[in-house]
Structures are given as structure tokens and as C-alpha cells.
Amino acid sequence: MTEMFEGLGLAAVFVFTIVGTFDVVNTSTATWKRIGQDKRIWVALMCGWYVVATINLLWSRDEMWLWIGGPVLLCTIATAVYFAFIRPKLRRAGDEAIEIQLKAAADMVPGELLVEAAHLVAGYIPEVNILNGCDIRLEAGELVGIIGPNGAGKSTLLKAVFGLIPISEGTVTLRGEDITGLDANELVSRGIGYVPQNNNVFPSLTIEENLQMGLYLRPNQFESRLAAVTDLFPLLGERRKQRAGSLSGGERQMLAMGRALMMEPSVLLLDEPSAGLSPVFQDEVFIRCAQINRAGVSILMVEQNARRCLEICHRGYVLDQGRNAYTDTGENLLVDPKVIELYLGTLAKAR
Numbered sequence: 001m002t003e004m005f006e007g008l009g010l011a012a013v014f015v016f017t018i019v020g021t022f023d024v025v026n027t028s029t030a031t032w033k034r035i036g037q038d039k040r041i042w043v044a045l046m047c048g049w050y051v052v053a054t055i056n057l058l059w060s061r062d063e064m065w066l067w068i069g070g071p072v073l074l075c076t077i078a079t080a081v082y083f084a085f086i087r088p089k090l091r092r093a094g095d096e097a098i099e100i101q102l103k104a105a106a107d108m109v110p111g112e113l114l115v116e117a118a119h120l121v122a123g124y125i126p127e128v129n130i131l132n133g134c135d136i137r138l139e140a141g142e143l144v145g146i147i148g149p150n151g152a153g154k155s156t157l158l159k160a161v162f163g164l165i166p167i168s169e170g171t172v173t174l175r176g177e178d179i180t181g182l183d184a185n186e187l188v189s190r191g192i193g194y195v196p197q198n199n200n201v202f203p204s205l206t207i208e209e210n211l212q213m214g215l216y217l218r219p220n221q222f223e224s225r226l227a228a229v230t231d232l233f234p235l236l237g238e239r240r241k242q243r244a245g246s247l248s249g250g251e252r253q254m255l256a257m258g259r260a261l262m263m264e265p266s267v268l269l270l271d272e273p274s275a276g277l278s279p280v281f282q283d284e285v286f287i288r289c290a291q292i293n294r295a296g297v298s299i300l301m302v303e304q305n306a307r308r309c310l311e312i313c314h315r316g317y318v319l320d321q322g323r324n325a326y327t328d329t330g331e332n333l334l335v336d337p338k339v340i341e342l343y344l345g346t347l348a349k350a351r
Contacts (some may be wrong), residue, residue: 112140114175114267114298115161115192121169122160129168130156132322138267138300143293145313145330147306147343153322154302155197158269161300162194163187174267189217193265197272200256203245207236207255210244214259222262229258232288250281257288261297268292270301274308286312306344310334318343 115138123129130153138144146154159165161172163182172180174190184194202210211229215222230237233254244255253273260268273289274282282305290312293299303309310316310330318326318339326339333339 112175114138114140115300116173117157117161117170118173119170120157120160120167120172122156122165122167124156124165130322131160133170134319134322135324136161136300136317138298140266140298141293141296142315143289143299143301143313145309145316146300146302146319147304147309147316148319148325149343150304151321152319154319155271156322157319158194158271158300158302162192162269185217188263188265191264191266192269193260193263193267194269195253195256195260195271195273197275201244201247201252201259204243206241206243207247208240210255210259211236211240211262214262217263225262225264229261232261232292233258248281250277250284253277253281253285254288257285257292261292266296266298268297268299270299272302272304274303274305282308307334 117136120131120134121129122131134157148154160167163184167180171178211226215225236258273285286308289299310333313330316330316333317324
């Protein structure tokens with residue numbers, strides 16, 4: 001009977017130690033070199049204590065293991081209780097505080113016209129246009145989705161709005177003011193944030209340093225904005241000293257969105273935020289986009305995952321060859337037979 005209880009105690013120490021250690025490392029793919037030094041020390045100590053406790057339990061057969069294995073068991077049980085019961089409550093409380101904190105950044109009248117792009121003609125090289133008379137409107141509080149086939153000009157449209165490529169014809173206005181051709185830094189200072197699809201973090205910098213770059217124009221507000229952004233993306237706060245280059249694709253996307261939110265934008269431009277992500281991270285991105293929008297930040301989002309995009313957006317634009325093909329609410333576009341056949345695929349008919 002004594003040996004059975006000793007075996008159960010050993011198994012409990014093993015399970016709780018492994019669970020606690022993996023949660024502290026907080027990633028299933030990070031290698032020993034990619035996790036932080038403080039976490040490597042924690043893992044080494046936990047494993048060392050466990051090995052010593054195991055040796056004493058199996059071979060010494062005295063009470064020496066009690067003062068070694070006992071603290072390990074108590075610590076691992078406390079760790080498991082924290083991660084199972086306490087931290088989820090803290091995260092839920094943080095999620096409830098997100099909308100309150102972000103509303104301070106969204107002082108605008110519902111229905112107000114924020115961004116309007118009219119008759120845009122633009123491209124990357126002279127005389128080769130990607131956009132051929134594209135029009136788009138974004139009102140205060142809206143989440144507008146832009147879908148279409150590859151090469152339709154979706155990402156080009158966002159870059160034109162954000163001043164990254166030259167516009168040969170047409171205008172872009174922000175609250176009625178012409179911002180056509182303004183530099184990106186000027187647009188950021190006016191309340192427009194932009195998250196590109198690729199190369200959207202500084203891999204050699206830590207998460208905290210990336211967020212500091214997002215608030216380069218207002219460094220004295222860093223602590224308050226960091227608290228707001230890490231409430232929205234808790235992972236960024238937990239791993240703020242980790243280099244961005246060691247993050248997964250989904251984690252990098254969260255960091256890129258968080259950096260864009262550091263300046264409290266009223267308009268957020270997202271270029272295919274779910275591209276290349278696992279289904280779990282894709283769902284997380286769309287959930288966060290909807291949450292940011294509910295807090296009052298207007299979003300203009302380009303997406304290849306057309307169905308998921310239309311499910312959360314208020315209005316949608318379908319681009320084809322640089323022109324508006326269809327425009328309607330997200331709900332109506334989801335059930336439009338032509339949109340289903342041409343852009344959502346035949347599988348959508350069965351849903």
C-alpha cells in the first residue's frame with residue numbers, strides 16, 4: 001500500500017511538473033535556444049528538482065525525499081491551480097476591460113464618413129495600373145471587408161490609401177480632407193494604422209521594442225498604451241522580452257496588430273491578417289478584429305478567406321481587375337449566387 005501511494009505521488013509530481021513547465025515556456029514549437037534565458041533556468045530547475053526527488057524516492061527509501069519532493073509537489077500543484085483557475089479569470093477580466101480601454105481611442109460619431117477613395121487609378125510602375133477606377137467608403141464604427149481573386153488589386157488598394165504607392169488618378173480623403181499622396185508617417189499621426197501582410201515585425205527586436213516602435217511619435221505614452229494593448233493580446237505582455245523573430249506566424253500577426261494599435265488609430269487597415277496561419281490562429285485573428293471594431297476602431301480589411309471575412313464585416317467590396325464588381329452588406333454577399341459561384345466557391349452553395 002505504501003508503495004502504491006509513493007507511486008501515485010511520483011506520478012502527480014511528474015504530471016504537474018510537465019504541465020506547469022510547458023505552460024511557462026508557453027509554446028509547443030520553441031527550441032531550447034529560442035526561449036528566454038529566465039525560462040531556460042526555470043525549466044532546468046524544475047527538471048533538476050524532479051530528478052533528485054525521483055532518485056531519492058526510488059533508491060534512498062528514507063524520508064529524505066519529503067523535503068525535496070514535497071516542495072516540488074506543492075509548487076507544481078500551485079502552478080496547476082493558477083493556470084487552471086486563476087489565470088483564465090484574469091484573462092476574462094482583461095477581455096472585459098478591452099472595450100473600455102479602447103473606446104478612449106475612438107472619439108467619433110457613428111455613421112461619419114471617415115475614409116473615401118474615389119476613382120483610384122494606381123500601380124507600382126508607370127503606365128501599368130493595378131487599380132482602374134476603384135471606389136471605397138469607410139464610415140465610423142464600420143468593419144469593411146475587401147475580397148476578390150488573386151491579382152484583383154486588394155492589397156494595392158490599401159497601399160494606395162496609405163500612401164505607399166503613387167496614385168495617378170483619383171483622391172483619398174480622411175473626414176473630408178484630401179490626404180492623397182501624404183507620407184505614411186503623416187497618416188499615422190492623423191489616426192490611420194496599417195498592418196502589412198508580410199514582414200510586419202522587426203525580428204531582431206523584442207516584443208516590447210516592436211511595440212515601442214509603434215509609438216515612436218508619442219514615446220511618453222508608452223506605459224499606458226502598452227497596458228491597453230497587452231490586455232487585448234495577453235501573450236505580448238507575458239513574453240515582452242522575447243525576440244519577435246522567435247514567434248510563430250500567428251503570434252507575429254498579433255504583434256503587428258498590437259503595434260498598429262499603440263497610436264490609438266481611428267482607422268485600421270489590415271492586409272490579409274489571416275494569411276498563412278493555422279485555423280486556430282485564423283479564428284483568433286477574426287475574433288480580435290471584431291472586438292477591436294466593437295470598441296469603436298473602424299477597420300478596412302483585405303482577406304483571402306472571403307467567407308470568414310464576410311461573416312464579421314458590416315459591408316463588403318468585391319474587386320475584380322482593379323474595379324468594383326459587387327458591393328453590399330456582408331450578409332447579402334454571403335448568399336449572393338453570383339458572388340458564391342465566382343468568388344466563394346461551389347462548396348458554399350451547400351452551406
